Amino acid sequence: MTQDVHEIYAVRYAHHDRKAHENYIGGDPHDVLQPLAYFVWVIRGPHGTFVMDTGFDAAMAAKRGRLITRPVGEGLAAIGTDPERVQDVIISHLHYDHCGNHDLFPRARYHLQDQEMAYATGRCMCHPHQRIPFELDDVTAMVGKVFAGRVVFHDGVETLAPGVTLHRIGGHSKGLQCVRVQTRRGHVVLAADATHLYAHITEGRVFPVTYNVAETLEGYSTIKKLADSPDHIIPGHDPDVVRRYPAAAPGLEDWIVRLD
Ligand SMILES: [Zn+2]
Numbered sequence: 001m002t003q004d005v006h007e008i009y010a011v012r013y014a015h016h017d018r019k020a021h022e023n024y025i026g027g028d029p030h031d032v033l034q035p036l037a038y039f040v041w042v043i044r045g046p047h048g049t050f051v052m053d054t055g056f057d058a059a060m061a062a063k064r065g066r067l068i069t070r071p072v073g074e075g076l077a078a079i080g081t082d083p084e085r086v087q088d089v090i091i092s093h094l095h096y097d098h099c100g101n102h103d104l105f106p107r108a109r110y111h112l113q114d115q116e117m118a119y120a121t122g123r124c125m126c127h128p129h130q131r132i133p134f135e136l137d138d139v140t141a142m143v144g145k146v147f148a149g150r151v152v153f154h155d156g157v158e159t160l161a162p163g164v165t166l167h168r169i170g171g172h173s174k175g176l177q178c179v180r181v182q183t184r185r186g187h188v189v190l191a192a193d194a195t196h197l198y199a200h201i202t203e204g205r206v207f208p209v210t211y212n213v214a215e216t217l218e219g220y221s222t223i224k225k226l227a228d229s230p231d232h233i234i235p236g237h238d239p240d241v242v243r244r245y246p247a248a249a250p251g252l253e254d255w256i257v258r259l260d
């Protein structure tokens with residue numbers, strides 16, 4: 001049991017100021033700012049290190065009007081994770097903010113759901129609206145990794161290592177997956193964009209970028225079952241995460257926190 005206990009780090013790398021109404025289908029009555037934070041996550045345990053998502057770089061931040069607070073590579077270095085040595089990268093989904101920095105992990109295998117690659121390369125991308133959160137360079141970089149033998153495809157629920165499981169949620173993107181991790185405080189779910197903010201899952205609201213609203217809502221139920229409590233659910237873009245959890249080390253406040 002204890003040998004399958006993992007550490008989890010949330011590494012914040014970017015920020016976007018926006019109004020609350022931009023975060024929900026149906027808007028929001030409050031005329032206030034409700035910014036998004038951008039994260040990658042590091043899972044460390046007896047079976048190695050797993051990095052979840054790869055973020056975006058400065059060029060993409062400029063193109064999309066986002067602010068990089070600390071580059072992803074810098075955050076990983078601050079907790080002693082050398083991207084050159086990372087063997088396993090989990091890609092929650094192929095939106096631009098989760099799968100950039102294509103060359104940061106030269107030795108890694110990339111874990112991706114079948115349905116996400118099919119979605120990002122198939123007929124849905126004929127529609128400009130569906131393409132908005134995707135970048136051609138990200139998708140072709142992932143196709144390049146497929147041809148280099150560096151992608152491991154998963155379908156639904158898979159065990160990556162004892163205590164680390166992948167779960168396809170869909171909804172926000174067709175092959176979106178979350179990760180359930182066994183820790184010293186129980187099972188934590190890294191939801192990524194299965195819930196952008198705490199408010200989405202706690203209030204049953206839906207982020208405007210979505211492939212399937214019903215699947216998004218069903219996903220909330222799945223995540224609640226997978227997590228040991230609501231406090232074990234980690235949203236993908238909530239700035240509150242760095243306030244609710246302790247800094248991973250002195251000096252890393254508001255940047256890197258421990259989730260386990
Ligand atoms: Zn997304």
Ligand SMILES: [Zn+2]
Pocket residue numbers: 095097098193236237
């Ligand atoms: Zn996202």
